[in-house]
Amino acid sequence: MPSLAIRTDGLSRDFATVRAVDSLSLEVPVGTVFGFLGPNGSGKTTTIRLLLGLLAPTGGDIEVLGHDIRTGAPAIRAASGALMEHSGLYERLSAWENLEFFARVWHIPKPERETRIKELLESIGLWERRGELVGTWSRGMKQKLAVLRTLLHRPRLVFLDEPTAGLDPIAAAVLRDDLLRLVAEEGLTVFLTTHNLAEAERLCSLVGVVRRGRLIAYGHPDEIRVAAAGNHLEVSGRGFTPGMLSCLRARSDVVGADVINGRLCIELAPGGSTPPIVAFVVGAGGEIEEVRRAADSLEDAFLNIVGEAERDAG
Amino acid sequence: MLADSWIVMLKEWREVLFRGMGMRGSVGFFGLIVLVFGVAIPARSGTYWITIPWSAITWAWLPLMLVMAVVADSFAGERERHTLETLLASRLSDAAILIGKVAAAVVFAWGMLLLVAVMSLLTVNVSVMRPDPWSHVLLWRWEETFGVVVLGLLFTVLCATIGVMVSLKSETVRQANLRLSMGLILFLPAVALALAGIYSVLPGVVQLGLLDAVQTWQPGPVLFTITAVLTLIDALLMWLSSRMFVRNRLMLD
Numbered sequence: 050m051p052s053l054a055i056r057t058d059g060l061s062r063d064f065a066t067v068r069a070v071d072s073l074s075l076e077v078p079v080g081t082v083f084g085f086l087g088p089n090g091s092g093k094t095t096t097i098r099l100l101l102g103l104l105a106p107t108g109g110d111i112e113v114l115g116h117d118i119r120t121g122a123p124a125i126r127a128a129s130g131a132l133m134e135h136s137g138l139y140e141r142l143s144a145w146e147n148l149e150f151f152a153r154v155w156h157i158p159k160p161e162r163e164t165r166i167k168e169l170l171e172s173i174g175l176w177e178r179r180g181e182l183v184g185t186w187s188r189g190m191k192q193k194l195a196v197l198r199t200l201l202h203r204p205r206l207v208f209l210d211e212p213t214a215g216l217d218p219i220a221a222a223v224l225r226d227d228l229l230r231l232v233a234e235e236g237l238t239v240f241l242t243t244h245n246l247a248e249a250e251r252l253c254s255l256v257g258v259v260r261r262g263r264l265i266a267y268g269h270p271d272e273i274r275v276a277a278a279g280n281h282l283e284v285s286g287r288g289f290t291p292g293m294l295s296c297l298r299a300r301s302d303v304v305g306a307d308v309i310n311g312r313l314c315i316e317l318a319p320g321g322s323t324p325p326i327v328a329f330v331v332g333a334g335g336e337i338e339e340v341r342r343a344a345d346s347l348e349d350a351f352l353n354i355v356g357e358a359e360r361d362a363g
Numbered sequence: 364m365l366a367d368s369w370i371v372m373l374k375e376w377r378e379v380l381f382r383g384m385g386m387r388g389s390v391g392f393f394g395l396i397v398l399v400f401g402v403a404i405p406a407r408s409g410t411y412w413i414t415i416p417w418s419a420i421t422w423a424w425l426p427l428m429l430v431m432a433v434v435a436d437s438f439a440g441e442r443e444r445h446t447l448e449t450l451l452a453s454r455l456s457d458a459a460i461l462i463g464k465v466a467a468a469v470v471f472a473w474g475m476l477l478l479v480a481v482m483s484l485l486t487v488n489v490s491v492m493r494p495d496p497w498s499h500v501l502l503w504r505w506e507e508t509f510g511v512v513v514l515g516l517l518f519t520v521l522c523a524t525i526g527v528m529v530s531l532k533s534e535t536v537r538q539a540n541l542r543l544s545m546g547l548i549l550f551l552p553a554v555a556l557a558l559a560g561i562y563s564v565l566p567g568v569v570q571l572g573l574l575d576a577v578q579t580w581q582p583g584p585v586l587f588t589i590t591a592v593l594t595l596i597d598a599l600l601m602w603l604s605s606r607m608f609v610r611n612r613l614m615l616d
Contacts (some may be wrong), residue, residue: 101452104612127454137449140383141375153370154453175434208452295417 053112054079054206054238054246055100060109062095062262064281069095071262073114077255079205082232082239084270085275086246086351092262093242094134097208100240101126114190125157129197131208137198141186142174146192147183148201155202169197173227188241200231206238213245221245225252245349246348256347258354266354280304280317284330289313293333300329315341371455372461372470379436380471382541390518396475400425401482405490412487413501425479426519427547431470434526435539437464444536451610459525465601473516480511506606513549514586517593524600531607 055077071174077083087093089212100113102122111118119191140146145166170176173193192212199207205327212228213221225248232239232252243249245257249256250270258266258273266273286349289308297306302321307314313335315326327340381389405412441447450460488501503511526543533539562570 103610122370123454123456126452129452131449131452133448135445137446137452139378139446141378141445142374146377150374151453154367154455156366184472325513330538333516360443 052079054081054114055083055240055259056101056110056112058110060096060099060111061107062092062099062104063107068101069289070106073259073262073264074109075257075264075267077238077240079238080236081255082241082253084256085240085242085254085259086181086240086249088355089244089260093259095262096259097133097210097240097242101129101131119274128147128204129208130202130204130208131194131210132199132212133197133208135211136195137239138183138191141182143180143182144170144186145179146206147194148198151198151201152178157202160209165201169201173197187220189224192216192220192224195238196228196231198226200235200237203235203239205233206240209241210240211243213248221248223345230309235253248352252348258351260355262355263267266350270347273354274347280319280321281324281342282313282315282317282323283341284313284315284327284335284337285311286313286335286337288335289330290334293330293335297329298335302326364456364462367459368463368466371460372467375437375464375467376471379433379440379467393475395483397479398428401479401572405483405486405511409607410491410501411504412483412485416450417483419442426472426515427522429475429541429548430468430519430522430526431543433471434468434523435530435533435543436536437468437527437538438530439536440530440531442533447613451613457525457608457610458605461605464530465520465523465527465604468526469516469519472523473519476515476519478510490551494520506586509586513590514593517590517597520597521600524597524604528604528607531604531613537539 053076055075058074060070060073061068073092073096076133085093085096095104098108099118099337100111102125104120106118114128116122116124118125139150142150148166148169149162152166155163166179167176170179175190175194178186183194186194196209196212199209210226213224214225223334229252239252243250243253253270255268256266256273257264294306294308294313297303297315302318302325304316304318306316312347313330317323323340323342327337330337384392438447440449484502492501493502502508525546526539529542529546530539531534533542562573
């Protein structure tokens, strides 16, 4: 069994003159919840379609669950579940009929099929409503059912394209909790795209940030936060006077300094290090309780990374 | 693959035939078709319904209409309701999806045609009931029976395959229906005009020969020829539709 669920190498996809995915190389280990983050139009959905063999790559290699996409797309789809941009549910069919259709598609034997559907519907409290037409349901309920559909055949890999998009915060939180529990119970690999960075931070053990089809950051959410925070220092304590701030700003190893909510926030110049700053602050009469490299939220890190990439692009 | 096509076909029936019009609407609509074409018209025609050659296959348009009721929804409906991508992301093969969609229209329309045909035979026999009915059961000759069963099936496949190809290339069910209706309105007169045109440019001797052949026709060779031509066209259209049904291209449409 391969240790990587997904491996892409120099993956590219062009639509006429637009390059939707640009030299994307990433690795997603088996058993990981991988968050694929990026602004609108950055190539997230196209990447999922490429990984499922629904689109052919213009260049590069894809290996999913040990299968090359060019020869093994049917095997990849057979071992995967996918919730795409839309729920993909048949609204004129009931919840039971929807799940039963897909269970039959995946050749789940009848006795197991019924047990499995019951088990999944009960797990999210929709068993009693199994006979209702899906078209009469709220968006949150439909999304829950669509997530169940992706797990129905016990896939090894699940693609979830913005599963909480358009849901109110409560419905999104409930779906997130259900998803987290189901993923833990089923022990699978998840490839998740989302705009909700707090959601990614909560669910994902590995994230990749993509902009205009290019991967611009990749790693554990904490690593990304720290990397994006870069040369920011946060100093807790007392005695941070305006004079001290002026002297700090005048230093060549400091880009900026300010007091925010009683904390001294310093942005170091590239190559700047912490000890000389600490020595200076103490020397200038400051009383330090704690010094740490500022770790922003993943959302701040994401905005920093994407913003930086925008500036670099000109 | 056939098992997968069967699964797609059943889903299609459940979703489009029974839920699309509602259970009562569907039963009412299909019941009305059987009543009109299987009972009312044959009862009024009496034995002519059975004895006049080719009377049965004059309903060739019946499967055409029935196919059109179902087939426009096949892919355009999935696209319009945003279920196509999920279907394509499943383990179903291209061929299983395509055959399932075509089969849903064919089995339904051909099944209805056979049901109506059997009902019409029953109706005529009951309406002209004799003292000893079992000794005088009225049945079609083999030519008409062949026309309904075999040519009916081939014609239904023809209509369904064309319908599925139109649906594949349509964004909405409405657009697919419009294209099919327009095609039908233009196609039949076009065929008639083309045949008349070809006939008019033929040499007089050939024209006379053709007329003579029609007047003294032998049903066996004619039916065999029509069957062979329809089978060929059906196979060609199925091949063409399989060429059109490519996941990569469908995602871009």
